[in-house]
Amino acid sequence: xxYLSEYRDPELVKQFxxxxxxxxxxxxxxxxICGGQTHSLVKNGILEMLPKEIKMVHGPGCPVCVTPxxxxxxxxxxxxxxxxxxxxxxxxxxxxGTKKSLLEAKATGADVRILYSPLEAVKLAIQNPEKExxxxxxxxxxxxxxxxxxxxxxxxxxxxxxSMLTSHVLVPPAMEAILSDPENKIDAFLAAGHVCSIMGICxxxxxxxxxxxxxxxxxxxxxxxxxxxxxxxxxxxKGICKVENQYVRAVQREGNLIAQHTIHEVFxxxxxxxxxxxxxxxxxxxxxxxxxxxxxxxxxxLSATAIDDANECxxxxxxxxxxxxxxxxxxGKKCNPEHPLGAPMVSSxxxxxxxxxxxxxxxFV
Amino acid sequence: xxxxxxxxKFDFDIITLGHGSGGLLSQRLLQCGVFDVLKNDxxxxxxxxxxxxxxxxxxxxxxxxxxxxxxxxxxxxxELAINGTVNDLAxxxxxxxxxxxxxxxxEGLPITEFWEILVSIKEAATKAGVIIITGxxxxxxxxxxxxxxINTSGIGIVHPKADIHHNRIVPGDQIIIxxxxxxxxxxxxxxxxGLEFETTIxxxxxxxxxxxxxLFDSFGNDIHFMRDPTRGGVASVLNEVAGLTQLGYFxxxxxxxxxxxxxGACEMLGLDPLYVANEGIFIAxxxxxxxxxxxxxxxxxxxxxxxxxxxxxxxxxxxKVVMKSRVGGRxxxxxxxxxxxxxxx
Amino acid sequence: xxxxxxxxxxxxxxxLNETFLTGKVSFGGILKExxxxxxxxxxxxxxxxxxxxxxxxxxxxEEALKTFEYLKQIGELEELSSGD
Numbered sequence: 001x002x003y004l005s006e007y008r009d010p011e012l013v014k015q016f017x018x019x020x021x022x023x024x025x026x027x028x029x030x031x032x033i034c035g036g037q038t039h040s041l042v043k044n045g046i047l048e049m050l051p052k053e054i055k056m057v058h059g060p061g062c063p064v065c066v067t068p069x070x071x072x073x074x075x076x077x078x079x080x081x082x083x084x085x086x087x088x089x090x091x092x093x094x095x096x097g098t099k100k101s102l103l104e105a106k107a108t109g110a111d112v113r114i115l116y117s118p119l120e121a122v123k124l125a126i127q128n129p130e131k132e133x134x135x136x137x138x139x140x141x142x143x144x145x146x147x148x149x150x151x152x153x154x155x156x157x158x159x160x161x162x163s164m165l166t167s168h169v170l171v172p173p174a175m176e177a178i179l180s181d182p183e184n185k186i187d188a189f190l191a192a193g194h195v196c197s198i199m200g201i202c203x204x205x206x207x208x209x210x211x212x213x214x215x216x217x218x219x220x221x222x223x224x225x226x227x228x229x230x231x232x233x234x235x236x237x238k239g240i241c242k243v244e245n246q247y248v249r250a251v252q253r254e255g256n257l258i259a260q261h262t263i264h265e266v267f268x269x270x271x272x273x274x275x276x277x278x279x280x281x282x283x284x285x286x287x288x289x290x291x292x293x294x295x296x297x298x299x300x301x302l303s304a305t306a307i308d309d310a311n312e313c314x315x316x317x318x319x320x321x322x323x324x325x326x327x328x329x330x331x332g333k334k335c336n337p338e339h340p341l342g343a344p345m346v347s348s349x350x351x352x353x354x355x356x357x358x359x360x361x362x363x364f365v
Numbered sequence: 366x367x368x369x370x371x372x373x374k375f376d377f378d379i380i381t382l383g384h385g386s387g388g389l390l391s392q393r394l395l396q397c398g399v400f401d402v403l404k405n406d407x408x409x410x411x412x413x414x415x416x417x418x419x420x421x422x423x424x425x426x427x428x429x430x431x432x433x434x435x436x437x438x439x440x441x442x443x444e445l446a447i448n449g450t451v452n453d454l455a456x457x458x459x460x461x462x463x464x465x466x467x468x469x470x471x472e473g474l475p476i477t478e479f480w481e482i483l484v485s486i487k488e489a490a491t492k493a494g495v496i497i498i499t500g501x502x503x504x505x506x507x508x509x510x511x512x513x514x515i516n517t518s519g520i521g522i523v524h525p526k527a528d529i530h531h532n533r534i535v536p537g538d539q540i541i542i543x544x545x546x547x548x549x550x551x552x553x554x555x556x557x558x559g560l561e562f563e564t565t566i567x568x569x570x571x572x573x574x575x576x577x578x579x580l581f582d583s584f585g586n587d588i589h590f591m592r593d594p595t596r597g598g599v600a601s602v603l604n605e606v607a608g609l610t611q612l613g614y615f616x617x618x619x620x621x622x623x624x625x626x627x628x629g630a631c632e633m634l635g636l637d638p639l640y641v642a643n644e645g646i647f648i649a650x651x652x653x654x655x656x657x658x659x660x661x662x663x664x665x666x667x668x669x670x671x672x673x674x675x676x677x678x679x680x681x682x683x684x685k686v687v688m689k690s691r692v693g694g695r696x697x698x699x700x701x702x703x704x705x706x707x708x709x710x
Numbered sequence: 711x712x713x714x715x716x717x718x719x720x721x722x723x724x725x726l727n728e729t730f731l732t733g734k735v736s737f738g739g740i741l742k743e744x745x746x747x748x749x750x751x752x753x754x755x756x757x758x759x760x761x762x763x764x765x766x767x768x769x770x771x772e773e774a775l776k777t778f779e780y781l782k783q784i785g786e787l788e789e790l791s792s793g794d
Contacts, residue, residue: 001625001628001629001632001716001737001738002716002718002757003716003757003769003774004632004715004716006778007777008691008692009692010619010691010692010693012778012781013692013693014693015781016781019781019784034712035710036710036712036713039710042696043690043696044690044691044692044694044696045689045690045692045693045694045695045696046692046694047694048694048695049692049693049694062710063710064710087559089707089708089709089762090635090706090707090708090709091706091708091709091710093706094702094706113558113559114559114560114706114707115559115560116559116560116634116707116762116763117745117762117763117764118762118763119745119763119764120559120763124559139709139712140712142712142714142761142766143709143712143761143762145748145764145766146745146761146762146763146764149730149745149747149764153730192712193712194712194714194759194761194766195712197714197759197766197767198766198767222692223777224777227777227780246777248770248773248774248776248777249769249770249771249773249774249776249777250714250759250767250769250770251767252767256748256749256766256767258747258748258749258750259748259766262747262748337702338702356699357697357699357702555740562740562741562742563734563740563741563742564739564740564741565739566740625738625739626738626739626740628738629736629737629738629739629740630737630738630740632715632737632738633715633717633737633740633742633760635713708713709712709713709761709762710712710713
């Protein structure tokens with residue numbers, strides 16, 4: 001497949017790996033922000049191709065992992081109402097709320113549907129005028145334009161039975177929260193390529209400067225990741241600090257202005273609670289005043305309180321890159337995908353789940 | 366509607382509870398439909414059971430079929446129901462001969478759909494050289510079934526040279542796959558509400574009876590193990606075997622073939638093709654010295670032209686399946702946790 | 711957090727007043743209807759990155775080649791600096 005296969009070329013990957021060995025002289029800790037990047041690193045076995053001086057830590061870029069339990073509970077509550085069809089991306093279905101997951105709610109009769117796109121949810125609302133269709137809108141900035149478009153579409157078509165339960169989160173505030181933690185040991189970041197495709201690169205420049213940390217906007221394929229890591233190590237070895245763009249085929253400096261405009265037409269920036277990390281100010285999106293009639297929280301009078309995970313879960317440390325999943329005493333024992341103690345074991349994008357699925361302690365440690 | 370088997374004159378459009386009651390309506394359905402399509406000397410006896418004589422070591426298998434939608438590109442539930450059990454027997458080294466056939470029909474199922482499935486069953490059975498010798502039909506209330514559930518059980522004679530058992534697998538054995546993966550699961554997914562897409566992908570459903578018998582003729586007990594990777598895909602079969610044998614299974618991703626459209630669909634939906642269902646391929650674990658010839662023989666048939674050695678059984682990472690990715694790094698191929706769901710992340 | 715896959719635009723649906731710009735995009739041969747309102751300047755045969763049914767950006771063919779030039783450039787730079 002074009003624009004995928006070329007970036008999976010084993011010969012090119014080998015050359016990039018050799019380049020990394022050539023330039024790395026010191027120990028460096030690099031965080032890849034995005035769960036999709038974590039997934040790709042582990043699934044393609046790239047971690048074991050890196051020089052041992054390079055330590056990759058996995059960031060909180062998993063919107064499934066950082067969605068508060070209260071929102072899962074709200075979604076389940078809505079799904080169990082007889083006149084509601086609760087629609088969601090597949091990723092969210094196995095996330096445990098306080099008592100159960102959406103998948104378990106579905107098994108006991110709740111009308112929960114997996115959709116590929118939020119635009120399908122609006123179609124469903126039009127086809128089922130007697131039902132209330134609620135879309136669980138989870139995601140980072142990449143997913144915001146699609147979610148915004150669904151609202152605009154519903155508004156234009158005068159659809160009254162569509163609403164959205166929003167759990168949108170933003171990357172730059174999360175990066176700041178990580179970098180401002182006194183225990184932070186991260187030397188450089190790989191920023192999320194598709195988030196930057198929408199939002200551009202400019203927001204990262206003040207962060208890079210303030211914390212003196214190189215940031216490389218990176219794609220998701222093996223060649224992208226190795227090149228991104230290479231560019232970060234080049235900067236670190238030479239004592240440079242700036243924002244660079246590895247993912248040039250998909251990211252322009254200013255991002256996609258039409259997409260940004262669409263997002264801001266529908267959403268306001270709000271404070272958000274991140275599961276495992278806590279409250280981060282101005283770190284999420286919520287539907288604005290003009291479109292509040294589509295806000296499921298208002299429509300259904302929801303007011304959930306934030307609940308914490310089991311004390312034993314160290315997800316906060318995992319998502320800030322302070323600990324590796326394998327360092328958690330419960331990893332693979334008390335905590336596994338069937339019985340997760342917390343967020344990062346729940347979704348396949350979570351660092352713990354990625355390690356669990358693609359590696360195993362006995363094999364590689 | 367298949368023209369070679371036109372719908373007989375039924376005076377009803379849908380299946381009702383009466384058709385499962387054992388009374389006149391049941392008789393009418395069976396006489397004007399089921400027996401007519403499937404007729405053979407044994408079934409025509411219309412006993413409660415079938416009396417047969419078999420000589421030799423026998424294998425027996427059963428499977429139930431609940432697929433939705435009932436009709437999909439490349440096949441339907443009827444075809445699956447025959448091929449599924451024929452293939453389970455083939456994986457034991459047996460050539461399926463006799464099958465049972467049981468239906469659980471949901472009230473309201475259109476008779477045209479039931480007829481089409483029946484005709485598919487007949488065609489698949491003829492292709493696989495099996496006859497249906499006994500069966501059963503029940504009808505449940507609307508909402509208590511999913512249009513139609515089918516169970517087939519089968520018996521077949523085990524090939525005299527076959528000796529299939531996981532405890533025959535030893536380090537050094539070669540892991541072979543007979544064709545491209547994930548076609549069936551993706552064909553089904555292409556029709557799933559909320560995920561639909563346009564494609565020419567077809568289910569790979571086919572019977573594996575004749576090809577496996579040929580392979581036993583040539584290689585006998587040098588074939589140590591065989592399994593068809595249906596639900597849960599290639600990864601699930603290999604993990605099961607890894608768990609039973611406590612040996613290591615090392616795969617090379619670039620040897621595992623996949624149709625371009627199937628790969629496109631998996632990329633778009635975020636599915637790992639190793640976990641997607643297949644219905645017409647098999648995995649064989651064979652003695653190293655015959656592996657190349659095994660592949661050559663498979664490839665003589667058009668249907669198996671993508672057959673390949675995809676890995677080796679090894680004396681390390683016991684109980685685990687490990688794969689060298691296309692780019693060279695390794696990963697563990699773990700058991701699936703629950704059903705694989707499409708993802709956006 | 712963002713599974714976005716490159717696909718080729720096969721056709722663009724003529725836009726009506728209140729509807730969004732949409733088109734058919736091919737991913738290795740399978741076709742999916744995709745919302746193109748975020749990339750209105752695209753044409754048939756262009757490649758776009760698609761995330762949850764929406765094209766989020768066009769793939770820049772020229773820029774795409776730069777990744778493959780990178781190692782060569784690094785090699786040349788190193789040669790230049792070691793030659794000093």
